[in-house]
Amino acid sequence: MKTLATQVITPEDLLKHWQGHRALTRRAIELFPEKDFFEFSIGGMRPFAKLADELLAIGAPALKGIVNREIKPYNPEEGKLIFKAQYLEKWDEATAEINENWQKLTIEDFNETFNLFGQYEFPIIHNILYFIDNEVHHRGQGYVYLRALGIEPPFFWER
């Protein structure tokens, strides 16, 4: 019988945390007017659609790479999706794929090193924390875009 020792955070809880953030980002995408999602920007930064391209190119494909220990280059599909609805659809597919692949991770895996995208050689836990932080960072950017457009972003605490 395998017993799980007390954890600072359990894998189940970390997945829930990540997916909570992903649900919030999805809500931010939903709030953008169609045109602004693809075009609005401040200070020469990327519009939110391009940031979403990045997030979609990281989360699910990166976790798949980790689980299969298969190193693939970072490859955002920029310009392929042309409607917000397509982003939301792809987002939901990624949600399911992440949930599925997450089940294949063992506690030991989190401490193993993986060369993410053939560029970032770190313990897997730090790759995963990076996915979350990077999403929170870019969503924070998106919140400013929404406010500048006169749109109230979702409450940060809401997941």
Place this chain on the structure above:
Amino acid sequence: MKTLATQVITPEDLLKHWQGHRALTRRAIELFPEKDFFEFSIGGMRPFAKLADELLAIGAPALKGIVNREIKPYNPEEGKLIFKAQYLEKWDEATAEINENWQKLTIEDFNETFNLFGQYEFPIIHNILYFIDNEVHHRGQGYVYLRALGIEPPFFWER
């Protein structure tokens, strides 16, 4: 003898992760021109000094509250600090205080519930993840302010 079971993330590593983010936020504060730090804003959002007030009112005082299981209300000292240099000084004091109080946390503590600021009753690990996420979120906002001011923010990966 006490042996530590395999962890998804160890307390030491989580502290390093948090302090890495705090170091990056400090760098963002440093990059703001003095006047813009207190005044520049987009879409009616708070200037970065006010966001820094919030971050200072959370990190070190919140961890102190957790360690001592002492519930105090959220109390940002708005308007007290009037120079950027004072923020940086207080930031460094908070860094040391966080490091000190962190040593008092046991693995079991992370799973215990604490009523943060008498408002947020969650397991301590989720209080701590919230401190980090909230900082990343607001710093992402600060990055847009910097870009809008024509200033290149620090590389996100740099900690």
